[in-house]
Amino acid sequence: MKWPPYLHRAHYYETDQMAIVHHSNYIRWFEEGRVYFMELAGYGFKTMEAEGIISPVLSVTCNFKSMVRFDDQVMVLPKLESFSGAKLTMSYRIIDCETQQLRADGQSSHGFLDRSGRPVSLKKANPKMYELFAALVGQELWDIPAQTAHPL
Amino acid sequence: MKWPPYLHRAHYYETDQMAIVHHSNYIRWFEEGRVYFMELAGYGFKTMEAEGIISPVLSVTCNFKSMVRFDDQVMVLPKLESFSGAKLTMSYRIIDCETQQLRADGQSSHGFLDRSGRPVSLKKANPKMYELFAALVGQELWDIPAQTAHPL
Amino acid sequence: MKWPPYLHRAHYYETDQMAIVHHSNYIRWFEEGRVYFMELAGYGFKTMEAEGIISPVLSVTCNFKSMVRFDDQVMVLPKLESFSGAKLTMSYRIIDCETQQLRADGQSSHGFLDRSGRPVSLKKANPKMYELFAALVGQELWDIPAQTAHPL
């Protein structure tokens, strides 16, 4: 079973004076996609934090392939690359909805801390979350429509 | 005794595709000026939060008079307009360092909550902060240089 | 005929260390709502700029009524309060989708410039846009669902 991709419309305030989306916003879009992924996986970011797990970002990379402009709509497509319980790595593709062109790709990795700030493995600290995420490693989850009309 | 004004250099990522600073950033500059004001007043924002007082924004207004562009340097000049212990109102002027032109003015008002989220009056909850701020109501505190060369 | 309201889900990067959405983001949500309104009105922001009209913000106000937290979904409901062709004023309500509570309200006003930066009246400079917007002054346009289940 495939999931509908996460969509983001580029906001005016995300542009800079090159008249393109400022590159720092892609890092935020990765986060939007990651939050969406976790919710679809059955264990949302909000639930995770409510249950006492904090997940700081350890690293992030982004390769900018072609420009996104104001009002363009893109899909953010995360993929769980690896997950040990102690560390999680996701990759992302950002694809234009109209042209299907790749706008950017990248990766982020994340650790897990308990409320006192100590690193934990989810195998013990949160087995439910561990099982849900471990099952999704390496899977292509997105049902990408062949072509998308310009949306409202 | 007057204080040196808070300076902000407009960052590239603060511009939008009109090639001016996006208007939402002025609200952030007001906050930068407010934090600086509190530190000079002898009771910083960080200390306030560490001592259990949270200060949410109740309202904000901004009038945009002329455009700020990338790399322009501005002064942010807060003034404590009123302060009852339960509510604080500040006004702000944003002035270009080179031309002394007014770029924007505005206001913000703020309440005070304790850790459990209940409104408090600083008269009782934090007399030190109350005294320090009450003494500054209505004062013009800034020592504005007559003209500023373009800084690094 | 009524329109479906603009929806925004509060992003993690929009929160601050009070664990609420930072107040500056509401100004950005007003813009998101304004862009959506213009598109539904039949004359999008992108088209406007492509046809040589620039629309800087003259003023903005926001009253924060109750807090928006990460993952909350809100409706942004703009209303065209006045429009002379030379100046446009919009009001906004931000309403929580689940509870229907008012989170914030506010206003923004906007002028119109041609490519050389001179103020213009849309009556002459862009009669199509003028007619479309003039017809919407004062109208309650939004079809607000009685209650919204928590969305994905």
Place this chain on the structure above:
Amino acid sequence: MKWPPYLHRAHYYETDQMAIVHHSNYIRWFEEGRVYFMELAGYGFKTMEAEGIISPVLSVTCNFKSMVRFDDQVMVLPKLESFSGAKLTMSYRIIDCETQQLRADGQSSHGFLDRSGRPVSLKKANPKMYELFAALVGQELWDIPAQTAHPL
């Protein structure tokens, strides 16, 4: 001869609900450091754009080593790693001013376009900029104070 490092004080609006600076802001701090570096190098970003060169970001990476909190002051230390005239790569270290601890490091690479959007080599398109930057490849330029008292 060494240069004074670029300083950034972490703003309240840069924090998120983990009570640390949101990771996307480091990408913006890299840009602040890059703009400062270019100005010290004798050819500012504003001059470059005024002379018709646009420099989009091709890639960015950031490794988050330890957390930056509200009101912390950091140094952003760029280093020009390579520069061919057609492509420029910078590395960055973000170091806490009080503890001298490494908070993050990373890299960004950049291309150069003319006004029509075509890739150019600065060897031909802007020899002055080319010479100034070529001379700085690989150099450690920053005069880092042994310890910094907490600044205003």
